[in-house]
Amino acid sequence: MQLAILAGFILAGLAPLFHHWLGARTPLVMAMLPAGIAAWLLAQWPVIAAGDTLLLEWAWVPGLDITLTFLIDGLAWLFAMLITVIGALILVYTGEYLKGERDLPRFLVVIIAFMMSMLGLVLADNLVALFVFWELTSITSYLLIGFHHTDPVARKSAQQGLFVTVGGGLALLAGFVMLAQAGDSWSLSVLNERGAQLVGHDLYTPLLVCVLIGAFTKSAQFPFHFWLPNAMAAPTPVSAYLHSATMVKAGIYLMARLHPALGGTGLWETTLSLVGALTMATGAFLAIRHTNIKKLLAYSTVMALGTLTMLLGIGTEGALVAFVTFLLAHSLYKGALFMVAGILDHATGTKDVSAMGGLRRVMPKTAVVACIASLSLAGMPPLLGFLGKELMLKSVLAADHHGGLMLLLAFTGAFLTLAVAAVVSLRPFFGQRRDTPETPHEAPVGMLVGPALLAALSLLFGLAPGTLDALVEATVNGLGAVDPDVHLTLWHGINLPLLLSVASLVLGALVFRHWDAVRHRLAYLDPVIRHGPERGYEMLMAGMVYVAEWQTRILQNGHVRNYLVMTLLVLLGLVGHALLIRHPLEIDFSVDAYFHEMVVAGLMVAGALTACVMRSRLAAVAAVGIMGFSIALIFVLFSAPDLAITQLLVETLTVVLLVLVLFRLPRFATLSTPLERWRDLAVAGSFGTLMTLLMLSVLNGQRLPRISDYMVANSQPLGHGHNIVNVILVDFRALDTLGEIFVLALAAVGVHAMLRFHAAEYDAGYDLAGGRDDNG
Amino acid sequence: MESLMAVTIGVLFATAIYMMLRRSIVKLVIGLMLLSNAANLLIFSMAGMVRGAPPLVPEGLSAPPDVVADPLPQALVLTAIVIAFGVLSFAVVLVRRAWEVVRADDLDRMKDTDT
Numbered sequence: 086m087q088l089a090i091l092a093g094f095i096l097a098g099l100a101p102l103f104h105h106w107l108g109a110r111t112p113l114v115m116a117m118l119p120a121g122i123a124a125w126l127l128a129q130w131p132v133i134a135a136g137d138t139l140l141l142e143w144a145w146v147p148g149l150d151i152t153l154t155f156l157i158d159g160l161a162w163l164f165a166m167l168i169t170v171i172g173a174l175i176l177v178y179t180g181e182y183l184k185g186e187r188d189l190p191r192f193l194v195v196i197i198a199f200m201m202s203m204l205g206l207v208l209a210d211n212l213v214a215l216f217v218f219w220e221l222t223s224i225t226s227y228l229l230i231g232f233h234h235t236d237p238v239a240r241k242s243a244q245q246g247l248f249v250t251v252g253g254g255l256a257l258l259a260g261f262v263m264l265a266q267a268g269d270s271w272s273l274s275v276l277n278e279r280g281a282q283l284v285g286h287d288l289y290t291p292l293l294v295c296v297l298i299g300a301f302t303k304s305a306q307f308p309f310h311f312w313l314p315n316a317m318a319a320p321t322p323v324s325a326y327l328h329s330a331t332m333v334k335a336g337i338y339l340m341a342r343l344h345p346a347l348g349g350t351g352l353w354e355t356t357l358s359l360v361g362a363l364t365m366a367t368g369a370f371l372a373i374r375h376t377n378i379k380k381l382l383a384y385s386t387v388m389a390l391g392t393l394t395m396l397l398g399i400g401t402e403g404a405l406v407a408f409v410t411f412l413l414a415h416s417l418y419k420g421a422l423f424m425v426a427g428i429l430d431h432a433t434g435t436k437d438v439s440a441m442g443g444l445r446r447v448m449p450k451t452a453v454v455a456c457i458a459s460l461s462l463a464g465m466p467p468l469l470g471f472l473g474k475e476l477m478l479k480s481v482l483a484a485d486h487h488g489g490l491m492l493l494l495a496f497t498g499a500f501l502t503l504a505v506a507a508v509v510s511l512r513p514f515f516g517q518r519r520d521t522p523e524t525p526h527e528a529p530v531g532m533l534v535g536p537a538l539l540a541a542l543s544l545l546f547g548l549a550p551g552t553l554d555a556l557v558e559a560t561v562n563g564l565g566a567v568d569p570d571v572h573l574t575l576w577h578g579i580n581l582p583l584l585l586s587v588a589s590l591v592l593g594a595l596v597f598r599h600w601d602a603v604r605h606r607l608a609y610l611d612p613v614i615r616h617g618p619e620r621g622y623e624m625l626m627a628g629m630v631y632v633a634e635w636q637t638r639i640l641q642n643g644h645v646r647n648y649l650v651m652t653l654l655v656l657l658g659l660v661g662h663a664l665l666i667r668h669p670l671e672i673d674f675s676v677d678a679y680f681h682e683m684v685v686a687g688l689m690v691a692g693a694l695t696a697c698v699m700r701s702r703l704a705a706v707a708a709v710g711i712m713g714f715s716i717a718l719i720f721v722l723f724s725a726p727d728l729a730i731t732q733l734l735v736e737t738l739t740v741v742l743l744v745l746v747l748f749r750l751p752r753f754a755t756l757s758t759p760l761e762r763w764r765d766l767a768v769a770g771s772f773g774t775l776m777t778l779l780m781l782s783v784l785n786g787q788r789l790p791r792i793s794d795y796m797v798a799n800s801q802p803l804g805h806g807h808n809i810v811n812v813i814l815v816d817f818r819a820l821d822t823l824g825e826i827f828v829l830a831l832a833a834v835g836v837h838a839m840l841r842f843h844a845a846e847y848d849a850g851y852d853l854a855g856g857r858d859d860n861g
Numbered sequence: 862m863e864s865l866m867a868v869t870i871g872v873l874f875a876t877a878i879y880m881m882l883r884r885s886i887v888k889l890v891i892g893l894m895l896l897s898n899a900a901n902l903l904i905f906s907m908a909g910m911v912r913g914a915p916p917l918v919p920e921g922l923s924a925p926p927d928v929v930a931d932p933l934p935q936a937l938v939l940t941a942i943v944i945a946f947g948v949l950s951f952a953v954v955l956v957r958r959a960w961e962v963v964r965a966d967d968l969d970r971m972k973d974t975d976t
Contacts, residue, residue, distance in 0.1 A: 644968070644969060645889075645968050646882050646884070646968070649878075649881060649882060650882065653878065673864075674864045675864055676862075676864055676865050677862060678862045678865050682862060682865070683865065686865055686866065686869045689869055689873065690869055690872045690873075693872060693873050693876040693877075693895055694872070694876060696876065696880070696891055696895065697876050697879055697880055702887060705891055706891075709891060709894050709895065712873075712895070712898065713894075713898060716898055716901070716902060719866075719902070719905075720905070722912065723862075723905075723906075723910040723911060723912060723930065724911050724912065724913060724914045724915040724916070724929070724930035725905065725915065725930060725935050725938075726915050727935060727939060728905070728935055728938055728939055728942070731939055731942050731943065732942055735942050735943065735945075735946045738946065739894070739946060739949060739950075742949075742950055742953060743953065746953050746954070746957055749957055749960070749961075750887050750956065750957060750960060750966075751885075751886065751887060751960055751966035752966075753885055753887060753888065754885050754966060754967070755885075756883075756884040756885055756967055756969075757883065757884055765878075765879055765882040765883075766879060768878065768882065769874075769875040769876070769877075769878035769879035769882065770875050772874055772875060772878050773871040773872060773873075773874045773875025773876075773878070774871060774875075776870060776871050776874045776899075776903070777867045777868055777870065777871030780863075780866075780867040780870060780871075780903065780906075780907060781864065781867045783907060784863050784864070784867070784907070791931060791933075792933065793931050793932055793933035796932060796933060797916065797924060797925060797929065797932065798924050800918060800924075800932075801918045801922070801923045801924060802923050802924075806918075807917055807918040807919070807920065808916075808917055808918075809916040809917065809918065809925075809929070809932040810916055810932045810935045810936050810939065813932055813933060813936035814936050814939065814940070818936060821937075821940055822940065825940045825943055825944055828944050828947050828948075829943065829944070829947045831947075832947035832948065832950060832951040833947075835951050835954070835955075836950055836951055836954045839954045839955065839957075839958045840954065
C-alpha cells in the first residue's frame with residue numbers, strides 16, 4: 086500500500102509526460118490509479134467488516150521511531166474509499182471540464198499528488214507521517230486554489246487558505262509533540278489504547294487546544310470558516326473534491342481518529358459540540374445570503390462540517406452512528422452537487438443561480454441528478470441525507486449537555502440547509518426560462534457519470550440502509566465505541582426528530598419562497614458580517630506586513646555599521662549576561678611577565694591605537710605592521726616557531742600589498758560626527774572589555790583534558806613527523822588544510838578576476854565593467 | 862603573562878571594532894586586519910603560554926620528553942593566519958575596484974545595490 090502511494094506520487098510527476106503521449110485522454114487513464122486502489126481496498130473489506138485492523142508496517146526513520154506504518158480500520162477504510170472512488174470520478178469529470186486547457190498537465194500533477202497525500206493522511210499510523218501528509222494536502226490545496234494564477238482573486242484566496250491551514254498546522258505539530266510525550270508513543274493505535282493516561286496527563290489541556298486548532302482550521306470551523314468559501318476560486322473539480330468531499334474532512338478525520346484517545350472529557354465535549362453547532366448555524370445562515378452557486382454550496386459545506394464536529398462532541402454511540410452516516414451522505418451529495426454546479430457554469434457561463442431558470446428542458450439528465458442530490462442535502466426521505474439528519478437530530482435531543490442550545494442551532498441549520506437545497510435545485514431548472522451568457526446544452530457523458538453515480542448511491546443507500554450496517558459498525562468501532570450494534574432504518578415511526586424535520590421543511594420552504602426578500606433584508610447585516618473573523622485575518626496580515634517593514638527599516642537599512650552594532654549589542658547582551666550574572670566572575674589577575682615581554686605587548690597596543698588615530702594611510706599601515714611583527718615576536722617567545730615564521734611572511738606580504746594598492750585608494754576622510762564617534766567608542770570599548778573578561782574567566786576556569794595529548798603522543802609513531810604542528814596540519818587535520826587551500830585559491834581567483842576586469846574597463850567602457858563588477 | 866595578554870587582546874578587539882564602525886572604507890580594511898590578529902592571538906594565548914618549549918619531537922624519540930606548548934591551537938592559528946591573509950587581499954582589491962567604479966569611499970553612500 087505504501088508502495089502504491091509512493092508510486093502515485095511518481096505517477097503525478099509523470100503526468101505531463103503522459104499528457105504528451107495521450108493528450109486529452111490522460112485524466113481517464115490516470116483515474117485507473119485511484120480506481121485500482123479502491124478495488125484493493127474493497128478486497129480487504131472482509132477483514133475490516135470482521136472488526137479487525139490491518140497493520141502495514143514500514144520503517145521510515147528507525148532511529149527516530151518514525152514509521153510509515155499504515156493502519157486500516159473501519160474509519161480509515163471509509164475515508165480511503167471516499168478518497169479513491171470520488172477521486173476516480175473527479176478525474177473522469179476533469180477530462181471534460183478542463184478539455185483544451187493548456188495547463189491540464191499541471192492540474193493533474195497537483196491533484197494526483199493531493200490524492201496520494203490525502204490517502205496517506207487517513208491511513209498513517211504514525212503522528213509524524215500523518216503530519217507530513219497533512220501539510221502536503223495544505224500545499225497541494227494552495228496550488229489548486231491558485232490554479233488560475235493570473236487571477237489576483239485566486240491568488241489571494243489561495244494564500245488565505247494556505248496561511249489559515251498551515252498556521253493551524255503549526256499548532257497541530259506542537260500538539261502532536263505534546264501528545265507523543267504524554268502518551269509516550271508516536272503511534273496512533275498505541276495512543277488510542279492509552280486514553281486514560283492521556284486524559285489525566287498535565288499536558289492534556291494545551292495538547293488538546295493545539296490539536297483542535299489544527300483540526301478546526303483545516304475543517305473550516307468557526308471562526309476559521311472564511312477561507313473555505315474563498316477557496317471556491319479553484320476550478321470546480323477541485324471544489325468538489327478537496328473543499329467538500331475530502332480535504333476539509335481531514336480535520337474531522339483527525340478528531341474522529343483521536344476520539345478514543347482524547348475524547349470523553351468535559352473540555353472535549355463542550356468545545357467540539359459548541360464550536361460545531363455554531364459553525365453549523367453560521368454556515369447555513371451565510372449560505373442563504375449568496376446567489377453564487379459555488380458559494381452557496383461552500384457555506385453549506387461549512388454547515389455540514391460543523392454538524393460533524395458537533396456529533397463528535399456529543400460522543401454517544403448514537404451520535405457516532407449519526408456522524409458516520411452524515412459523513413457518507415454529505416460526501417456523496419456534496420460531491421455530486423459541486424459537479425452539477427460545474428456543469429451549470431459550463432453550460433450557461435454564469436455561476437449566479439438567480440440568473441438561471443427553466444433549464445430542465447435543455448438539460449433533463451443534469452436536472453434529475455441535481456434534484457436527487459439536493460433531496461439528500463435537504464434531508465428528504467428516502468435518501469441517505471434524510472437518515473443522516475434524523476440521526477443527527479435524535480442524538481442532539483439525547484445529548485446530556487448544552488442540549489437546548491445545540492438543538493436551536495441544529496434546527497436553524499436544518500431549515501436553512503433545506504432552503505439552500507431548494508435554491509440549488511429548483512432555481513436553475515424550474516420556473517421561467519432565463520437568458521444566460523451562453524446557450525445552455527446538456528452535459529457530455531464524462532461530466533455526468535460522476536454526479537449521476539454519486540446521486541444514485543445516495544438514493545440506493547437511502548432505500549436500503551441495511552447495506553450500510555456493517556460499514557457503519559466497523560467505522561464506529563474505529564471511533565472507540567465498544568461492540569456497537571447498528572441497524573439503520575429509514576422509518577423510525579412518528580417521533581420528535583420526524584416532527585422537527587417536518588417543521589424545518591415548512592420553515593425552509595418559506596425561506597425559499599421569499600428568498601429574494603430574505604436576501605435583501607439580510608443585506609442590512611452586511612456591515613456586521615464585514616467585521617467578522619475574515620476582517621481579523623486581514624488586519625493580522627496587514628499588521629504583519631507593517632511590523633516587517635518597520636523592523637526592516639530599523640535593522641536592515643543597508644548600513645554596514647548598523648548590522649555590526651546590532652550584532653555586537655546582541656553578543657554583548659547574551660555573553661555578558663552569561664558571564665556576569667549566571668556565573669559569578671572569578672578573576673585571578675596576576676602579571677608574571679618579563680620586562681621584554683611587557684615591551685612587546687606594549688608595542689602591540691601602541692601599534693593598534695596608533696593605527697586608529699593616524700590621518701595618513703601610510704602611517705596607519707605602518708602602525709598595523711608594527712603590531713603584526715610584535716605578534717610574531719610573541720610567537721617566538723612562547724614556543725611557536727612555525728607561527729612566527731608564517732606571521733612574519735604574511736605580515737611582510739600584507740605590508741607590500743597595502744603599499745602597492747594604497748595610493749590607488751581614497752584618502753582617509755573624517756565623515757562621522759563626534760557624537761557618532763563617542764557612540765562607536767562605547768560599543769568598541771565594551772566589546773574589548775568583554776573579550777578581556779571572557780578570557781580571564783576562561784583562564785581561571787576548570788580545564789578539560791587536552792585533546793592534543795593524543796597528537797603529541799602519536800605525532801612521531803603515526804605521522805612520522807617530528808614537528809607536531811606540521812603533522813597536525815597535513816595529517817591529523819588534513820581536511821582543514823584542504824579547506825584552507827580552497828579558500829586561498831578562491832581568494833586568488835577573485836583577486837585575479839577583479840584585476841583583469843580592470844583592464845576590460847578601459848577597452849569596453851564604464852558601464853560594462855560596472856555591470857561585470859557585480860559578478861566578480 | 863596570560864592576564865597581560867588578556868588586556869592586550871581586549872585593546873586590540875576594541876580598536877578593531879572601532880575601525881570597522883568608521884564610514885571610511887579604507888578604515889574598514891584596517892579594522893579587518895586588527896580583528897584577525899586579535900582573534901589569532903586570543904586562540905593562541907587561551908591555550909596557556911609556555912616559554913621555550915616548542916612542540917617538537919627530538920630526533921630518535923617517539924614523543925617529547927617534557928611538557929611542550931599545546932600544538933593544536935598553534936595549528937589552528939597557522940591556518941587562520943593564512944586565511945586571514947587571503948580574505949584581506951580579496952578585501953583590499955575589492956575596495957580598490959569599488960573605489961574605481963563608484964568613486965565613493967563613504968560606506969553610507971554604498972548602501973544600495975545600484976550605487
